[in-house]
Amino acid sequence: MTEIDRHLMEERMDLLKITAEVVLKSFDEFVEMSEQRVKKLTKLVDLEQKEKKMLQEQFIELAKQHSSLERAATFCSSRGGEPVSAYGDQEDEFHDAEEELTFSPNSEYHSAPLDMTSSECTSTSSESTTCTVIKKGRNRRTTVPERPDLPINLWSIMKNCIGKELSKIPMPVNFSEPISVLQRVTEDLEYADMLEKAAKLSSLEQMCYVAAYAASNYSTTCHRTNKPFNPLLGETYECDRMEDLGWKSITEQVSHHPPAAAHHAIGRGWTMYQDFTMTSRFRGKYLSVIPVGYTHVVFDESKNHYSYRKITTTVHNIIVGKLWIDNHGDMEITNHKTGEKCVLKFIPYSYFSRDTQRKVYGIIRDSTGIPKYVVQGTWDKSIDMLKVSNWNGNMDKPKVEVDETSLKRIWTVNPLPKGAEKMHNFTKLTIELNEEEDGVAPTDSRLRPDQRLMEIGKWDESNKKKLEIEEKQRIVRRKREAEMDKAMQRGEHYEEYQPTWFTKVQDELNGALIHQYKGGYWEAKQQNDWTKCPDIF
Template structure:
């Protein structure tokens, strides 16, 4: 799951372009294209990822060629929550990912609850929440995935007042729209539409600058410049079905790497045994790891109970690389990166890592 979330940066070059935009509205249009690109592989990747163990991490450093590096940590088990922090060329992106799921008989709905941010070197900052994912044919038939709902990308700080509304149109047998369609508009602080976004979440997205508006207030007609392709999906390898429809980046991300934290997903034994088709051993390891996690949780619950009975304060579980702080934009609580992971990696000092495997 931690690796899967890192695939959000498959098309990080969109943010590289956005960081060079002088016009905030144009920058927001590119940010919108980036948020859509994170769904590019979901139509062909329907397998359920492993649930991370509490304290499990995943890091990936592609600074030399792709210009970004990321650290993820499972910061909560109930509810399951991942904190992520990524630094790129002229931008920083961070998010909390948690969700609820609703089983509706024929389909399963996954509703993300976390919030994501990107901030550029000039101080421009934007936030958004992901849309609903529905997995169809849970009981009978071939599984397929749809993304639908409304996404609001909001300008923060310097760009306060700017916003982009995106509509992910749900699949419909009777719709005249192309399937997997996304459309939207960037609006300035006065509500005037400045950019139009149009495309599909599994293929490409075009952005157009609005030059003139005609028609009525309820049915405006926008004249635009020629469309700019802000993002188009990289064509998967013809043999990709043989390796779980992974993209090249997903395959590279899964390669074992020396020097990572001992809690890194790639060191997780049940996952690696399963990849090597040692099914029985993988199942035994999975049971062992889950029981080990439960035992640690039981000890914490017992200590918390004893502290409550004696009136002593009890320190709850704290993540290793993130800390809970008040979100200056929403007023809620968010996990913020402490900035220590890469420093500890350079020293190979993993003394603060829990023994989870």
């Protein structure tokens, strides 16, 4: 073998060794990558199984979502008009909230920032409506029993959900909070001191306060996703806080199908009344509660009469994730005496917006349509009012500038009590609502046994009692239906159910059917005469 051949062979052997090393290294890398891939796939399978289990559990928590069906509302809803049932088949179609509004508050006016501190507000003539009052009357409770951390058998609930409408699924008290829808409606009055202050103002300034009051009704919805108890037909709730807070109200469940509650309240210089009924739209990932009807506020001295429809409340993450609530839509407030109006916009939440979330913005216009004031803030923190200094003259899309020195804070949310997260996230007023009280009607929500048992943490006993009460209600309903059938067969008139304290009338302002307080409740209480009340508990 020549020297050249030997050299060539050595080169080929070296090349072969290098190639073999590369192949072995590649093989090792392939084995390592395969092992990593297997581990990754194993993790993905485990994650997929966990997500599947969570999806199943969260889907059943749809039942929990039923909480917003009433509230959400509770949470805060409008009434009046021909009641539309969330419990029947509805043809109305819910449209998703638009991401782009007609105008953007930031681009249309120059004003002080929304998130001002208390000291900044003071320096710009801001004013809180949380009045300092000398406490009068009885001592109220400051706590409710803590909500027990009890497991929920979601699969047993799922069995009861098969083949049923979402709104007709029987909900155990495990998903509830220990107040009724009637008490939840009464929570609208937590900031009624704004109405007392508004009674002494000019109509345009008064409109600012009415708008802030309307927005304040939603302040608790970001904290609470559990459902209130559905009232029984004929159930009532009174709240007499005239001595310390300056108002009293009476609420009654006036219809079962569709479910509707009538509310009437009077205060120092004002009257407020509304019907609570709604419809709902379920869209897989979210559930929207759409109020039906009007809320009315009338001031005694000026006779200014305001009305407005409440906006949509949407509960997100129905299937997967943590529940959260957004309020969105346009609320048109009208002073029927003067023709002055305000369109209060609740800006929908957007993941892509850098702007303040939960924002509200409204322009108050005089009877000729000229902007005079702006109200702005957030429905969970505070609302300010400012005078309009200039505008573009466009009636359809007004762009306004405001006098920043005129800024006045007219509403600030009350802080939650210490430990509220363990007490259903109740406010101070809500804690007081279900406190036992002598002299109330036998139909009062405070006396409802299943609700009281739930409040003190006896959930099993509460669920049992709830079934008994609901069956008692069904027996009465079936009896009435049988009597109606017999009357129809005989060609006789059968009078439909009549509420005890309210009567159905036509609203003169908009033609809708509403339940008007016919009086007598407070007189019956004074005389301790409850013979008119049905036996429902």
